[in-house]
Amino acid sequence: MITRIRDAWERVLLYLPLMVVGAMALGTYWLVRSTPAAGEAEVPRVVGHAPDYFMRGFSIKTFDATGQIRSEVMGSEARHYPDTKWMEIDSIRIRSFDTQGRLTTATAKRGLTNEDGSEVQLLGDALVVREAETGKGANASPRMEYRGEFLHAFMTTEKVRSHKPVELTRGSDRFTADSLDFDNVDQVLQLQGRVRGTLVPEKK
Known part of the structure; x- marks a missing residue:
């Protein structure tokens, strides 16, 4: 055993x-x-056009390298879309300063803006205002207003475009047209469609 x-x-x-x-x-x-398996690529996650976060009663400010404020975006509610990286804002209000400190403001019922606030699409009672600048010669510029149901403003390059009827006021002068393309840096204004204008002589 x-x-x-x-x-x-x-x-x-x-x-x-x-x-x-x-x-x-x-x-x-x-x-x-x-x-x-090593190096096997992950299947990319499909990002739909749905907001990934909300903000209410907010204010977003951006600054340049010296700490000077460049822009401020405000609104009653904002929705950020990760697929386009744009933000949709209700009751949008914008303040923007160029490199020389000149102020431009924009308001509308609704707006779309990119991440740095340099490009804005204004929808519904859109208004963009460039305040007057006092000075002599080329340094002086009158107050500028752009009104319409749609305005596409490029805040840093100082351009305003629209493919819908607009009203432009420059000082005492007033223009209306079916579309607008204005470059404030080069001082080039293109109005198309039914264009009407009223020019008021400067007072001496």
Whole structure:
């Protein structure tokens, strides 16, 4: 009896390394099957046109490298869309300063703005105002107003465009047109469609 037990135990000891190696091989095979292949690209997550966050009664300010304020965007409610990286704002109000500190404001019932506030689309009772600048010669400029149901304002390049009827007031002069493309830096105004204008002579 003791001899049989000893023989059986010797057989176990003889095949034990083989059993261990087999168990390790099975474990390795399972691990390889369960682990994703190296360098396997993840399937990109589809981003729908749905807001990923909201803001209410907010104010967002941006500053330049010297700490001077460049723009401030305010509104009653804002919705950010991750697919376009644009923000939709209700009752939008904007204050923007150029590199020389000149102020431009914009208001509308609704607005769309990019992340840095340099580009704004105004919808519904849109109004963009460039305040008058006092000075002599080329440094002086009258107050500018742009009104319409849609205005596309480029705050840093000082351009305003619209493919819908607009009203432009420059000092005492007033123009209306079916579309507008104005570059304040180059002082180039393009009005198209039914264009009407009223020019008031400057007082000497």
